[in-house]
Amino acid sequence: MEAAPKYPQASTYQHSTLPEPVSRETPLSNVTDTTKESFYHPTQVPVGHIYEQPRPNKSWIRWPFLLLAGLFIAVIAGLAGGFIGKAIEGSKAHNSNEAHASACSSAVPSPTSNSTASPTPEAIVVPKTGCTDTGGRTSSVNGNTFQTDFSNATYKLFCNVDWVGKDIASVYATSVSDCVETCDNVNQDNLINKTCIGATFVPAWVDRTLALRNVNRPSNCFLKYDAQGYPGNKREDEVVVACLEGKCPQG
Numbered sequence: 001m002e003a004a005p006k007y008p009q010a011s012t013y014q015h016s017t018l019p020e021p022v023s024r025e026t027p028l029s030n031v032t033d034t035t036k037e038s039f040y041h042p043t044q045v046p047v048g049h050i051y052e053q054p055r056p057n058k059s060w061i062r063w064p065f066l067l068l069a070g071l072f073i074a075v076i077a078g079l080a081g082g083f084i085g086k087a088i089e090g091s092k093a094h095n096s097n098e099a100h101a102s103a104c105s106s107a108v109p110s111p112t113s114n115s116t117a118s119p120t121p122e123a124i125v126v127p128k129t130g131c132t133d134t135g136g137r138t139s140s141v142n143g144n145t146f147q148t149d150f151s152n153a154t155y156k157l158f159c160n161v162d163w164v165g166k167d168i169a170s171v172y173a174t175s176v177s178d179c180v181e182t183c184d185n186v187n188q189d190n191l192i193n194k195t196c197i198g199a200t201f202v203p204a205w206v207d208r209t210l211a212l213r214n215v216n217r218p219s220n221c222f223l224k225y226d227a228q229g230y231p232g233n234k235r236e237d238e239v240v241v242a243c244l245e246g247k248c249p250q251g
Contacts, residue, residue: 131159170219179221198243
């Protein structure tokens with residue numbers, strides 16, 4: 001006899017206290033085509049390529065930096081150009097000064113030992129009168145006569161004679177003939193009411209130092225308006241007189 005099939009014992013049903021779920025269907029018409037497209041056709045990424053998000057554009061950050069860099073470079077270039085220009089001008093000026101100094105130095109003769117040495121005073125030449133030294137200072141007529149250039153007046157020369165005093169004027173003469181010419185000019189110009197009858201001449205006093213030492217003035221020719229005889233020379237230096245012919249004193 002077959003045994004009757006055993007059925008599982010029915011479980012005891014317990015009623016749940018949770019709300020019963022309600023299913024809600026979303027109509028397909030509310031889904032846009034774009035959603036469908038992106039859902040069914042996703043973005044294709046090449047195999048082996050890593051997709052990166054696009055980086056933000058940083059060109060707006062670079063422009064200020066480039067502008068500042070350009071201004072800085074321009075300023076540096078301007079300063080460098082100015083310094084270089086000044087250096088070139090300074091070099092040109094220096095070279096010009098050196099060239100000028102070289103030209104000046106070449107134009108100026110180099111000093112010699114003679115130029116640096118103190119100048120030697122020239123020897124004073126005492127003019128000759130034609131008189132001979134008698135040793136005793138004896139007055140004499142040597143026979144010489146002078147004829148003036150302006151009026152052709154004749155003057156006689158007396159050696160070792162010294163007329164003292166009665167001067168019209170005293171002048172500086174380089175020779176006895178110059179002294180006579182001065183006397184003749186006084187007579188021709190008629191500047192005074194006296195006639196120059198002759199002159200006393202001291203040859204050694206062409207050295208004005210000696211003249212100042214003896215008569216306190218730089219003169220060696222003394223013009224006379226009068227003379228008495230032919231007194232002998234008592235000076236250490238040679239003295240001669242010349243008198244206008246016709247005006248010479250009596251011996």
